[in-house]
Amino acid sequence: MENEFRQTSEHPVCAEHTDLRRIRTNPDFWYPVAWSRELRREKAIDVRFAGRHIVVVRPKSGEPYALDGLCPHRQVLLGKGDVHGDAISCIAHGLRYDRDGQCVSSDVSAEAQCLHLTTWACREKGGLIFVFMGEQSLADKIPLPDFPRVKDRRYRTRRFGQVVNCHYSFMHENLMDMNHQVLHSRLVGKMKPRFLGMDHGDGFVEARYTFVRTGGKQPLSEALIYGQRRRDGRDFAYRDVMTIRTQYPYQTLRIETQGIEEPVMELWISYVPQDRDELTNRVFGLLSIKRLKVPFLLDLAWPILVAFTERVFFEDREIVELEQAAWKDLGGDHNQEVFPVINQLRDLLRRCGQRPDGVGKAAS
Template identity: 80%
Template sequence: MHNNLITCMAHGIAFNHEGQSVAPNAQPGATCLKLKTWACQEKDGLLFVFMGDQTLANTIPLPDFPRISDRHYRTRRFGQVVNCHYSFMHENLMDMNHQVLHSKLVGKMKPRFLGMESGESFVEARYTFARTGGKQPISEALIYGQRRRDGRDFAYRDIMTIRTQYPYQTLRIETQGIDEPVMELWISYVPQDSEELTNRVFGLLSIRRLKVPLLLDLAWPLLIAFTERVFFEDREIVELEQRAWKDLGGDHNAEVFPVILALRQLLRARGISPDTGGLNHDTQKRASS
């Protein structure tokens, strides 16, 4: 990439932003070469590539990230490749009944499902929690801004809202006595192969700063280590689910949770294949099996 031109290292042919070859020393006939282009836009350090009908690119709004510039929050960027279909990622975040799998990190947490809402392009679920065993990790105390030594005194005081606003997901945690959320998460999953059996995660995790100045900054490495361990366990879970799906030839679980059923319907309805213009085969197969 140089002077707003993309140059092929093998042939020395340069292309402009419209995909047209423009190199003056190109071989005869090279000006007929043209690359496929997509509308791109940068926002808050993330590059969004619009892969749909290019005539609609300017009509689709980008997501908002107000916490990045909010001095009351500190935001962490994260992401890596996960070896599973992106629908497993959506389900893992939406279904908080899997918290038992994180018990070594956060203690024994009992989730309570508060309800859900759904629409043409979204599914939203709300939960609250009670600690029934184990101690509160220091990292969690930093997020909530308080040390909770007796879990019974703080049972079901926090509300976690998880929303799939296709194709993105958000999560926020609100607690009593604090007007703004103590934590917000925005996350996106981008397939990395034609069969969509891998995806790369792009995430923004925002934590509200504590009353003591600079305390969150000093403890930031501790929070990063804690969230990395949680993400590692989640990654293990979804990759095991993907391997089981492949070995068994599909999903043989009898899913009954209304949130996940609504989520699968949303992914079936909104997942569009760029090659066929129809429902993405893997999404349709994964979500309906």
């Protein structure tokens, strides 16, 4: 018997597909790279996209801008530099660059005027700073994502996120796969999901679920979202519908209650690759919850909700990082998916992303 587990795996990875965990993020979309509150006036911040350093600068006046994050002179991180007026200066020699990426420090050295930095389209919306890392001529044609609840006073929005050590595809799968409620049973009690159906098209996959409580008490945080404490699970089983949608490259989750026009909860989330191999991602999430009839009740209960969502997020993170670790250990993807909607989602991510060799679209 051989110890070469990789070759003798009982479930070889299908040869005709590129391994999903090697599919790269399609850069022809707007991606969040920082929260607005992270970048003060006349400051700069270093962010990463798929291994590339980007410096985002908020000048003394006007909109933020984004440049390549390494000084072309000696490759020192520009995010460490100072902002004076409109220009960012490198910490090492003080070489200054304007928002067009042009070095404007001919006083330091005549040769410095040859130095130039790549510029990247940059926008700010809803408390997030976005960059466009793809073909720059497309930037104006591709719309920024929309999250109407963020500005709606009838909702309160929580901004959350952190770096998770896995490929972004695990994140999409995890959120869309509501069959993993067992994972959160200590937090939410026993919930049985019922799959209501799915929908898919050119750039999206959508799954709809409802739930029935089969045991355990409804947690307070859940009651807060639904606006009422429900005493008997059976009574209103299947009254709520949860819709999860990956509209490439973003993901949303919406909970609607029968008889109420607007969702009681809406989540918008984006996963931004950090390293070159895209095996870590930074999460930017906007979780909007509808305010209750009693004024300020949601605000009072806010800390409970924050703690609840943090714990759910923590449990999910453990799982996706275990999945990623097993992928590395086994040398590839051995997923044997049992939920058809997840296979649809996997096809979507493969189709919309880029093959690792960068030759073309992943599935073309």
